[in-house]
Amino acid sequence: xxxxxxxxxxxxxxxxxxxxxxxxxxxxxxxxxxxxxxxxxxxxxxxxxxxxxxxxxxxxxxxxxxxxxxxxxxxxxxxxxxxxxxxxxxxxxxxxxxxxxxxxxxxxxxxxxx
Amino acid sequence: xxxxxxxxxxxxxxxxxxxxxxxxxxxxxxxxxxxxxxxxxxxxxxxxxxxxxxxxxxxxxxxxxxxxxxxxxxxxxxxxxxxxxxxxxxxxxxxxxxxxxxxxxxxxxxxxx
Numbered sequence: 001x002x003x004x005x006x007x008x009x010x011x012x013x014x015x016x017x018x019x020x021x022x023x024x025x026x027x028x029x030x031x032x033x034x035x036x037x038x039x040x041x042x043x044x045x046x047x048x049x050x051x052x053x054x055x056x057x058x059x060x061x062x063x064x065x066x067x068x069x070x071x072x073x074x075x076x077x078x079x080x081x082x083x084x085x086x087x088x089x090x091x092x093x094x095x096x097x098x099x100x101x102x103x104x105x106x107x108x109x110x111x112x113x114x
Numbered sequence: 115x116x117x118x119x120x121x122x123x124x125x126x127x128x129x130x131x132x133x134x135x136x137x138x139x140x141x142x143x144x145x146x147x148x149x150x151x152x153x154x155x156x157x158x159x160x161x162x163x164x165x166x167x168x169x170x171x172x173x174x175x176x177x178x179x180x181x182x183x184x185x186x187x188x189x190x191x192x193x194x195x196x197x198x199x200x201x202x203x204x205x206x207x208x209x210x211x212x213x214x215x216x217x218x219x220x221x222x223x224x225x226x227x
Binding site: 004034036042043044045046049089101102104105106107 | 118147149154155156157158159162172173204206215216217218219220221
């Protein structure tokens, strides 16, 4: 079945540092890929998405490129801020089976300090 | 436009008690889902619905029931709570079609003692 593997956290960075959170996936066909962010005490919010190979999703300075050859969707940001401290989830929706189902990674907690 | 709302935000139950977690949406989305979030495990799908009157099981359905009598509401019922059901529960909606992102509610934190 489908699966998503994320790097384990927590990731602790100083403000203005470069961020990479690795995400790889296993799925048949051509899944859609997502990054969700969860701020403390809140639900999940869509951060960015990509629906086909070589697509780049971007939002709020974050970027991720759908790499089918390496089955990866790594999240990057050039200069993190304290306000980026949150838990980040990589997720996929397969192109077959249950349309409602997202398969999530285990989440990576990011802590940004001054 | 409230989006996806969930009640209650917090709940403590004793083993064997029953309760219903409420989820409502005002976006007229056909698809609705319930997930549970546990430490180190990401989110797992409990039940989902592709429209009023239609529900199906996800990957962890045991101990939970759902119904979908209207497009707007998708309650999740725990008939006899167990400590293993201590978790954070999220409701999500999905418009279907070419747009593929899901919209999540703020969550319900449930503790079963």
